[in-house]
């Protein structure tokens with residue numbers, strides 16, 4: 001008899017898991033809280049690394065379609081001083097496909113393909129017992145599975161079944177905005193940003209502007225702040241948030257501040273992480289992957305790891321469906337080792353990017369850029 005498998009969360013990790021299992025002919029229930037793929041804006045752009053996210057898409061049979069959609073030119077990276085002087089300007093070489101960019105929405109649609117996601121299906125918890133795992137749904141129903149994979153992100157409702165650890169605030173927060181049609185409406189800013197991303201680092205703060213597809217630019221401010229820095233601000237009051245940001249970046253070159261002046265709405269995203277060495281005692285029938293397992297600073301690894309973990313766990317299950325527990329145990333060991341390496345790198349990276357010494361940020365780029 002086939003093992004009953006559920007994955008909670010239709011983010012990059014959950015969808016990669018489901019898509020690779022589907023490719024191998026194994027059914028899987030995808031339980032997603034959002035009411036549908038268009039329930040909320042899909043978010044910005046992701047760079048998918050050759051040995052991580054791209055490898056996962058290869059395992060899903062989707063690499064050619066990724067190549068057709070992705071933007072290798074988005075690998076361009078420019079660093080400016082706070083007075084607007086260009087300090088570094090890296091351009092991808094022709095044929096460079098190490099880390100091309102793809103919009104999150106495009107990646108989600110690519111992975112969704114033939115999958116039959118159960119939208120509007122929030123999960124409140126997973127309860128392992130000696131016959132498998134019971135999944136409690138937000139609508140009060142309960143379902144039983146042989147394996148439940150928690151791919152439900154930072155605030156996972158599956159994680160408590162294996163681990164009591166919760167994310168902690170890093171001391172760095174981001175406030176995000178976006179500009180549309182930059183090439184036609186703001187050509188000077190479009191030239192300043194270039195084909196990929198632009199970053200500027202000051203004392204304990206920075207601004208990153210990154211191209212998405214279709215002339216859209218997302219702008220991320222990052223700064224060290226108490227967790228309640230916005231206690232006296234109404235987050236829905238864009239003008240109040242804008243003037244707070246303009247005060248925070250006071251003295252920076254006018255075109256950099258234009259990125260904030262011209263942004264429409266602002267979204268506040270404090271950065272949380274799990275401990276870099278987060279693991280748990282293996283529990284039969286439940287596991288985690290992606291941010292649910294190893295939430296780390298957003299420095300280009302999280303979605304890549306989630307994708308590869310989803311694909312690898314699915315392949316391991318497909319290779320020997322009778323030994324579900326063996327596949328999960330081996331997967332967890334592999335995931336923990338790799339995730340600890342990346343969590344350590346990205347945690348150290350965040351300390352250098354949003355630091356009292358802006359030169360530390362530039363030195364970091366000098367180390368990692370080809």
Ligand SMILES: Cc1cc2nc3c(=O)[nH]c(=O)nc-3n(C[C@H](O)[C@H](O)[C@H](O)COP(=O)(O)OP(=O)(O)OC[C@H]3O[C@@H](n4cnc5c(N)ncnc54)[C@H](O)[C@@H]3O)c2cc1C
Nearest residue numbers: 009011012013033047123153290291298300301302303304
């Ligand atoms: C600004 C920013 C930029 C980033 N840039 C990059 C980048 O360039 N490259 C990169 O590799 N990573 C990047 N990351 C990190 C990346 O976004 C995450 O690591 C990645 O999305 C994790 O994927 P996931 O599938 O584990 O979880 P998520 O993407 O968080 O997906 C979780 C899914 O689970 C669903 N869900 C949650 N709770 C429930 C529930 N109770 N029941 C049912 N469903 C539920 C959610 O609705 C969601 O669909 C960035 C992050 C941020 C914030």
